[in-house]
Amino acid sequence: MSEEFPIRPIHVPIAVAAKIVGESRATLYAAIKRGELTAAQAGARTVLFYDELEARCAARPLGLRPVTDNLRTEKQRAARQPRRKPKSRSKIRLQRGEHL
Numbered sequence: 001m002s003e004e005f006p007i008r009p010i011h012v013p014i015a016v017a018a019k020i021v022g023e024s025r026a027t028l029y030a031a032i033k034r035g036e037l038t039a040a041q042a043g044a045r046t047v048l049f050y051d052e053l054e055a056r057c058a059a060r061p062l063g064l065r066p067v068t069d070n071l072r073t074e075k076q077r078a079a080r081q082p083r084r085k086p087k088s089r090s091k092i093r094l095q096r097g098e099h100l
Helices: 014-021 025-034 050-059 074-079 089-096
Strands: 011-013 039-042 045-049
Touching: 011 014, 011 039, 011 050, 014 025, 014 045, 014 050, 025 045, 045 050
Parallel strands: none
Antiparallel strands: 011 045, 039 045
16 A cells, blocks of 8 residues: 555445544434435445545534534523522421421
8 A cells, every 4th residue: 555545435334424524423314314415325334425524524614613602691691590409308398397
C-alpha cells in the first residue's frame, strides 16, 4: 500500500457511519428516510456509501449547532424556581395530626 493511493471503503455500516459523521444512528436513519442518504443492504447490515458521508460532512461548516441554541436566556434563568425536596410521609402525617 502506497501513500499516493490510500484505501477508502466504498460503504460502511450505520454504526461506523455515525462515528465518522458525528451523528446518531437515528439521525442517519431519518436522513435515509428523507432521501438525503442512499442505503444498501450487505447481508443483514444496512450500509451507507462513504462518498455520500464525505459530502454530508463537507456541506456543514463545522457540523455543530450554535451554542446559544441550547442556553436559556437570562430572563428564563431568573424566572426558574428552585426545586423543592418532597416531604417524607412521616412529616406529612405529623402535620395532619396522625401519630406513627
